[in-house]
Structure formats: structure tokens, C-alpha cells
Amino acid sequence: MSRAYILVVDDEPDIRNLVKEILQDESYEVAMAEDGKSARQALRDRRPELILLDIWMPDVDGITLLKEWGENEGLPCPVIMMSGHGTVETAVEATRLGAYDFLEKPLSLAKLLLTVNRALEAEQLKQENVGLKRHVHAVHEPTGRSPVMQRLREQVKRIAQHDTWVLVTGEPGSGRETLARYLHSQSVRRDRPFVEVNVSSIVKGNAAQELFGSESDGRIHYGRLEQAVGGTLFLDEVADMDLEAQSQLVGALDTARFLRVGGTEPVTIDVRIIAATQHNLEEAVQEGTFREDLFYHLNVVPLHVPPLREHAEDVPELLNFYVDWYVTHEKLPYRHFNVGAQNTLRNHPWHGNVRELKNLVQRLLILGAGNEISQEEVEAALGAPDVGTSLGGLESLVTFDQPLRQAREEFEKVYLEYQLRQHEGNISRMAKEVGMERTHLYRKLKSLEIEFKDKR
Incomplete structure (x- = not known):
């Protein structure tokens, strides 16, 4: 299985080989470059997951390379600078340009391995956080018995x-x-x-x-x-x-x-x-x-993956799962579905499947009051009238008693669902109506978890 791939850039052969042997003993995959030219070529050949970069080299210094690699889209991976003649100003400049850390030569092998491990772990956490911001739930086992x-x-x-x-x-x-x-x-x-x-x-x-x-x-x-x-x-x-x-x-x-x-x-x-x-x-x-x-x-x-209507007996467990999730992760007030509400939802057709159920739970926790979610409240939510073009048509679905961010997201969701229906799923016409580029509109619909099929 693929291991973390590290690029070592240093003009001193003894240091390159020593660092390579140490990292390979820790099961890392290592490539080496002796100067700026070969370092640039190594990045073209394959994207590294970590770079150990010397500052002083014969053709181009490491700070210049760091600045070059960080332009436009940012550094491709964490970069750890190395130098035997570094100054405080050099370390500050490297950090300002995005370097993860700065190691002085002669290298402490224990510190080298610790810094490499921490840099790779930090990058992994960074990518996981990016994923969690895009997707409102962490990885979990598909729910249902x-x-x-x-x-x-x-x-x-x-x-x-x-x-x-x-x-x-x-x-x-x-x-x-x-x-x-x-x-x-x-x-x-x-x-x-x-x-x-x-x-x-x-x-x-x-x-x-x-x-x-x-x-x-x-x-x-x-x-x-x-x-x-x-x-x-x-x-x-x-x-x-x-x-x-x-x-x-x-x-x-x-x-x-x-x-x-x-x-x-x-x-x-x-x-x-x-x-x-x-x-x-x-x-x-x-x-x-x-x-x-x-x-x-x-x-x-x-x-x-079966549609929810084919395993409707899992609806109560799914309701509990998403109530717990929104209470824990979005600090929404805890409410439980009574037996009548659960029975109504078990017999609901769920054309939007688990996503529809999840959105319903979120809406009921945000807009409802009291510890219990009743059958009547569920029926009202399922039978909510189509959104109109006036403020009065929105008041039943968007509450003003919540933080601005949540209110904005609720409004955007209701508004875009209305526009989607008005244009019968034609994303191109809808984009012109709402004043958004089609690509941005696709992303917005995805982020709000609005189901659509472009009917151009």
C-alpha cells in the first residue's frame, strides 16, 4: 500500500543520504534532489506529501523556491526548511511564506522525525477539516437494523x-x-x-x-x-x-x-x-x-443503495441518529418524535430518501418548540405549502429567532428550491433568473443538499 512520499532537497550528499535512510527506516517513501532545478523536476514528476528543503543551494535558495511554489494555489504540501547558517530573519521569512517549521543543522534525528510526523498529521487533519466543512457529517456506518x-x-x-x-x-x-x-x-x-x-x-x-x-x-x-x-x-x-x-x-x-x-x-x-x-x-x-x-x-x-421506502422500518433509528447529530454538532435543542410522529414518517413515501429525512429533522429542530415532536407537527411540515414570492410565504419555513448564518442558509434553501420548481429543473434558466454563474449555482445547490437533475 502507498506510503507517505517525502522529497528531500539538499545540496550536501551526506545529509541527503542520511535523511533518506532515517525516513526509509520509518517506512516513508523518499525521493531526493540536489538543487533547485532537480527539485522543480521532482515536483513535476510526482506530487510529494512533505518537502524537506535546504535554504542554501548552488543555483537557487530555498526561500526563493518556497515563494515560487506558494504562488497562486499555495504550497502543494507542508514544507520543512533546513539550514546550518539560518538567522531569525530567515526563519521568520520562511514561516511567513508558509513553511511548516524550521530545523537547524546539524539535524537532531529525534526532532527531525517528530517534526515530520507532526507535519504529516497536521496536513491530514487539515484535509479532514476541509472535508467536514463541505459535508455536514463525519464518516459513519450506514444506519439501520x-x-x-x-x-x-x-x-x-x-x-x-x-x-x-x-x-x-x-x-x-x-x-x-x-x-x-x-x-x-x-x-x-x-x-x-x-x-x-x-x-x-x-x-x-x-x-x-x-x-x-x-x-x-x-x-x-x-x-x-x-x-x-x-x-x-x-x-x-x-x-x-x-x-x-x-x-x-x-x-x-x-x-x-x-x-x-x-x-x-x-x-x-x-x-x-x-x-x-x-x-x-x-x-x-x-x-x-x-x-x-x-x-x-x-x-x-x-x-x-436501496431507497428509504424499501427499508422504512429504519426510519425511527434514522430520526434518532440525526436528532443526536444536530444536537451534538449544531447545538440545536433536543426534541424527540412521539410514536404517532414516527408512525406517520414510517409510512411517508420519502421521494428524497435519507436526505429528505435529514432535512426534515433539521427543520423541525430549528423551527419547532417543546421537547416533543407530535404527529400534527410532522404532518404540517410534510404538507407545508409551496413557497410564495412574498415574505408571508416564507415565515412558515424561516424563523427570525436564530443566528444570521442559519437564517441566511434557511432562506437560500427555500428560495433556491422555489426557483428550481419554477424553472422545472432547468439549471441554465434558473442561473439567469437568480443572477449566478451555472457552476456556482451547482455548488450552492450541492452545499445546501438540494436535490436536482438538470433538465436542459
Whole structure:
């Protein structure tokens, strides 16, 4: 399995080799560069997860390289500076430019290993926090004690032990992403990145750059495949990928190598692919909108997430799970569903599946009062009238007695759901109406967990 990949840049061969031996003894994968030129080449060859960078080198100093690498998108990974003749001013400048830490030579081996471990752990936590900000829940086991959910969990645990690619199918809101994250957490790649690509939100024609990255004038943008190295790449709504990007992805999967956009040297990848879709890819293959060879690449192990209506006996447990989650993570007041409310919800059709249930729980905790959620309150929430264009139409769904951020999110959700209905799912027309670029609108709908299917 892929290990953390560290680049050591130092013009002194003895130091390079010593550091390499020490890191390899700790099971790290190590590459070396003797000057700025070879360091730049090493970054083109492969994205490191940590760089140990000397300051004084014959062709270019480490501070200049640090500044160069940090332009535009920021440093590609944590950088630890090393120097035997550093000053306080140099250390301050390196920190200002984004260096994680500064080590003085002669190196203390214990301090070197401690700093490397801390830098890698800090980067992992940073990526996890980014993921948690995008997704309002942490990784958790798919909820439910019904036979169908028990079988699904056992199936995922078995599949996770084998490094095969997986195709997850299921209706919108059924929990495909939850399943993918859970599968990753059970696999041998659990300590490596989980990188999500929402294919439907990529601007047409930009999929190649998003997936494979790009090179221009010596500057490198690492795509999602390289960001996921050693871990899992989750391709959500893979059926929406354009044919050109599909062709390039097939080539990358066939050879485990690819070229960045504008690049000339191949990059090697080690990544597990989990793809998800609400569509029937076999039909898409017959219609010519999805490549047959890519379908067979992705469909090594199929997993189907059942709609909530097929395991309605899990509704009470799901209600309790999301009540506890919102109370713990968003500090909403605790309320419990009485028996009548639970019975009503067990018989609800749940066209929006688990996502609809989750949003209902959040709305009832925010807008309701009292410890108990009654059947009448649930029926009123389920039968809420369509949002009008006046303030009066919003007052039943948005309360003013809450922090501004939550009120704004509630309003945006209600407003965009209304616009989505008014334009019958046509995102292009809707974007013009609300005054947003289509790409930004896709992201906003995704962040608010509003289910949609573009009907252009």
C-alpha cells in the first residue's frame, strides 16, 4: 500500500543520504534532489506529501523556491526548511511564506522525525477539516437494523478488504456518498486521502484539468487523481462526465499513468476508484453517452443503495441518529418524535430518501418548540405549502429567532428550491433568473443538499 512520499532537497550528499535512510527506516517513501532545478523536476514528476528543503543551494535558495511554489494555489504540501547558517530573519521569512517549521543543522534525528510526523498529521487533519466543512457529517456506518441494511454493511466490509474498484448506484439522497466514505474507512487505504469529485458540477470542458491537473510556465496544478494518491477517488455522478474526459480516464486507468494538461512527462498513480451514479450506466452505454470500456473498468464490484421506502422500518433509528447529530454538532435543542410522529414518517413515501429525512429533522429542530415532536407537527411540515414570492410565504419555513448564518442558509434553501420548481429543473434558466454563474449555482445547490437533475 502507498506510503507517505517525502522529497528531500539538499545540496550536501551526506545529509541527503542520511535523511533518506532515517525516513526509509520509518517506512516513508523518499525521493531526493540536489538543487533547485532537480527539485522543480521532482515536483513535476510526482506530487510529494512533505518537502524537506535546504535554504542554501548552488543555483537557487530555498526561500526563493518556497515563494515560487506558494504562488497562486499555495504550497502543494507542508514544507520543512533546513539550514546550518539560518538567522531569525530567515526563519521568520520562511514561516511567513508558509513553511511548516524550521530545523537547524546539524539535524537532531529525534526532532527531525517528530517534526515530520507532526507535519504529516497536521496536513491530514487539515484535509479532514476541509472535508467536514463541505459535508455536514463525519464518516459513519450506514444506519439501520433492517435485513437489507445489515446485508449492505456486511457486503461493504467484505469489499473493503480487497483493493477493487466499486460502482455505487442508488436514487438521489439515498446515501451513496455515505457508503463510499464508510467503505474507504474500512479499507487498508483508510489513512490516506479520500478525495471527492462531483462530476456534475464541473464546467463542461474542464474535467480533464480537474482530474489530471495542468502544467504551464513551470507551474503545476495537481488534479484530483494526484491529490488522492494512495487513497480513494470518489467520482460522484460519473454518468455526467463528458466523453473526452471519459476517454482520458480510461487511458489513465489502463496504464496507471497520465499526462497533466500541458504536460509532457507521464505521472504514475496509485488510487482506488469508487464511482457513483443515479443512472443506469448500461443504458447510457447503449445510448452512446458513456464509454463501454470505462463502464467495465468501474463496474468491478457493484453496490446498490436501496431507497428509504424499501427499508422504512429504519426510519425511527434514522430520526434518532440525526436528532443526536444536530444536537451534538449544531447545538440545536433536543426534541424527540412521539410514536404517532414516527408512525406517520414510517409510512411517508420519502421521494428524497435519507436526505429528505435529514432535512426534515433539521427543520423541525430549528423551527419547532417543546421537547416533543407530535404527529400534527410532522404532518404540517410534510404538507407545508409551496413557497410564495412574498415574505408571508416564507415565515412558515424561516424563523427570525436564530443566528444570521442559519437564517441566511434557511432562506437560500427555500428560495433556491422555489426557483428550481419554477424553472422545472432547468439549471441554465434558473442561473439567469437568480443572477449566478451555472457552476456556482451547482455548488450552492450541492452545499445546501438540494436535490436536482438538470433538465436542459
